[in-house]
Amino acid sequence: MTVENALSQLKPLRRRGDITAWVEQEPDPGSYSDLPADLAPSLTEALTSRGIHRLFCHQAESYGLARAGKNFVVVTPTASGKTLCYNLPVLDSLALDPSARAVYLFPTKALAQDQQAELEQMIQAGNLGIGVNTYDGDTPADMRRKIREHGRIILTNPDMLHTAILPHHPKWVQLLRNLRYVIIDELHTYRGIFGSHVCNVFRRLKRVAAFYGSQPQFFCASATIANPAELAERLLEVKVHPVTRNGSPRAGKEFIFYNPPVINQELGLRRSAISAGRSLMERFLRENVQTIAFASSRVNVEVLLRYLQRSFHKHPADRVQVRGYRGGYLPKTRREIERELREGELLGVVSTNALELGIDIGSLEACILVGYPGSVASTWQQMGRAGRRTGRSAAILVARNLPLDQFIITHPEYFFGLSPEHGLIHPDNLQILVSHVKCAAFELPFQKNENFGKENLVEILDFLADQRILCRSGDSWHWSSESYPADSVSLRHVADENFLVLNSDEGNRAIAEVDFDSAPELIHKDAIYMCEGRQFYVDTLDYPRRKAYVHEVKIDHYTQAITYSGLRVLKIDETKADRGMTSEYGEVHLAKKFPGFKKIKLYTHENLGYGKIDLPVHELHTTSYWFSVTEQALPAALTRTEIIYAFLGIAYALQYLAALLLMCDVRDIGRSVGDRSAGWFAKPEREGLGFYSAAGGTETAAADQLATFDPTIFLYDNYPGGVGFSEVLFSNHARLLEQTRNLIGGCGCRNGCPSCVGPVDELGKTTKRHALEILGVLAPPERRS
């Protein structure tokens, strides 16, 4: 009854009104079906020997669809026996037909390895004699040939399919001729840029399979999103049936939304989610409840971990062990933590979303989300880490001082109602499409009547022939270059280019990895890098070699990088003008700079000073949505400076609402405030407002650049070429402005706060009022009808 004990301590918070939702999920006995009568007898044996005498209804439904030759996507919660939905029809069919083969795709290597163990147990139990092999970058060279020729089930990831399997398809004749099934787990992760690439990889797979006379069925599994079948159909471009009725039994579970109390009425600041999350986690751990906390970033994992370790350090008698878990840890450490969790040796873990996907760590009793993970789907996935077949469990969401968190925590119906989130992909992004047309032409020459993507294929092929990458010969186009095109196309956003963090105290031992995008912010020279609860001072960042050299320190602060960006409009796709306001979307060139960093005191978050960062400008060609307003259309009483501050405040809120609409991470969109025709950009600073020209780097913009005045807000796609966000934002322009007005207007703060227009100490006390005045003109309430 330990979970109950911990929960009863939350009652006072409920009385104070800090708990905005407390939803009890009733226990559910589950809904079952008999094992299918026509199941291969050996498989029936395997199931019964593992204690499975009947199926959950979603498993039976999936099996029926598979036997009827249909594609399906199963959408049920974590730990609901989802993998059996696809394993059952695959093993059944492979047991009956010794030539049939299947490919399983997982977004990460770790998931594939987990799944191999599970499949092998089933195959062994039924003595099915089906070879299961993982084929990834770690597969030894001498095994590869054997796997290509004899592997019946190949577990791999989209990246391997893209760079190693498809370009060498004649070596995979055995697999491709007999390819019956393609399994795609964690379907919801295939969205945005990654999903757009993977859609094209599937186009190539289907094309190559068709060459060998195969037309595989697709079985998918996804976390809860509003449009699983739609996403699957957009990704695979075939009809896909949704399976959504969950038949697995579950014990009771409490879902709690917790908004930390306001501690500074003046600044509108609430108690930080990290410190609120820390006290909640402490309560659970002291009650001996196995608990996982999810933090929103690697830095926050380290901060929270440090706090927790410190509180338990004071009472050695507690003997409570808490560890951190995140992408940058070395694989060996991670495997060890996973095992300790499964076996119950470890009581507490603080993780990034790295543990959100199906890595087997068993089921925990409590789960604390320190900050809204950014999407409803991720929230359910993370909350699903708590919950056992028997015994109560609890999942708590703690809101941060951020617009999205505040929106969700004050609108629980948005979360508990039907999920409104839509996975979005844009496979016909021209850059993405063309790079896969190249890969496809490498694999098989294109014929005139073929289809590939939604642009005019012949025109693309002729263009590539003009570039002498392809060679047109009659009505077919052949690859005619020495290069290997898949090598220059990364499905992920510079994902492979990780930076290594080397500790010079320990003879430059690698202590962590940092991804390419985060490196300028986390491991610039003089940064304090936090890892496993320890602080490291970055002595040098060797950017070309992707290495950072650090040594351990014990100091009272951490660092936070300052970033800003300038934009240049290259091309306008569409324009809408209305009462002095022009909204547009199109292509832009972005230059991102990292001028310096702040030193922030631990616990108090007080700013201790600034330092410089000396790093190259990061450039990006992408798509953006923006709108500008003429000076005449704006309230005449406001000064230019006041207007710019108000625009900065509006942009702040708008970015979060855009992320909510697009089901993407806030960081997938960038925001910038400036003047679209004059080419300057504004950035709030401690000393006042800074103006920068887009082209000129960090120096202040010239006075004549400030002569014209068309303040503009840009929301851009944070990926090269864009993935279609801008068009969606453009067509939702009016709705977004209205939501922004409601969010800022409805915020309980007095003069603005991080949950609406941004922190008062950066934007001043009048910004909230001015932002509302401007929004009153741009999105007047009466226009709603």
Added chain:
Amino acid sequence: MDLKSRLQQIYGSKDEDAGLRKRLEKLHQRETFTIAEHLEGRWKETASGKIVRVEKTLPWFYSHGDHSFDTLSSLSGPVAALLTGDCSLSEFDVSSALFLDTETTGLAGGAGTYPFLIGAGYFENGDFRLVQFFLPDFESEHAFLSDFSDLIGGFAGGKGFRSLVTFNGKSFDLSLLQNRFVLQRLDNPCEALVHLDLLHPCRLLWRGHFEDCSLQTLEKHVLNYDRSPDLPSHLIPVSYFNYLHWGEFGPLREVLEHNRRDIISMAILLGVAGQCVAVSEIVPIIDSLSLARFHSRRGRLPEAAAFLERSLADERCLGRRADVLFNLARLHRRMGDEDAALEVCFTLIREDPLPPLEAFQEAAKILEHRKRAFQDALDLVARALAIYPESPELERRRYRLICRLEGKKWY
């Protein structure tokens, strides 16, 4: 904006080349000869397309560096099997062998790398015939591969070839050809042939002799053949692409010449390599230590030992005397002649001011395990320790020997 402009915006345009291309096309139209004539071949029409075949015949006495095809006359099946260590070649017969080399559109491998030239050489009525199949455009690949298949199947009145000789063909040429046959839905005729790849035997024989073990290096040093002027290999794909894109076929003649030289060198190198392993005398093009290494690898210990003995007199091996002696000692032990092994070890230890650690260990091993002369072994280990005081192996052996001498257990 239309699609073409968008593409140009992202990737730039090559319009500046378009005018040049037009001019070149006009130029080619005025030229009266075709690619077939340029390559000194002929067009061959088949049901599935038109390809170019180039044929040449060289007499057996054709000289290539210091050698001619005559070197192949003594190559028997058993020698081929010995050379490769592959007993499936024991029936090998030069007269039914096809020497194969391809030129490709790149080294990347995968389904988008095309062999555009297949060069094949074989003996017919004592002459060496070279047949080159050239792919004039990608559409004709089916015809190109079929014609090559016909050569294999139709040779010598349907009797056919029985073996295939390549240099590094196992992992490259044959692998790429296999891809093409799969893609054209044709049976691969090479699968029916026994395969002799010269790369590994040549590496075993000539490792450490020259800067590398490529065919071009070997023909220069082993065959004493100077192929200059020659089109460097890395320019071959570009030459083919320039032909495809621009109709520019000038350098292709050199590509074909390059390919013919590769095949001739490969054939003669097979003969020379066969002679090296078949005879028991020292030959000038390979040092005796390498021959010993070869025979030892093939399990021919007495032959290996004989070559080692000779290496002691071979001036090319003077600098490696310690190596020779040590290998000789090992061989003697493997052949069961411990006394000879010990003698060689002691010679080595006596002669060399700084004898290798392995020599001490080899001798100590024999003394301890075979002769059970523990005291002698211990004395030897003590001498070795004076030179190699850091060696844990020596320490362990010393401890064990002391125990054995005192009749104690050491484990």
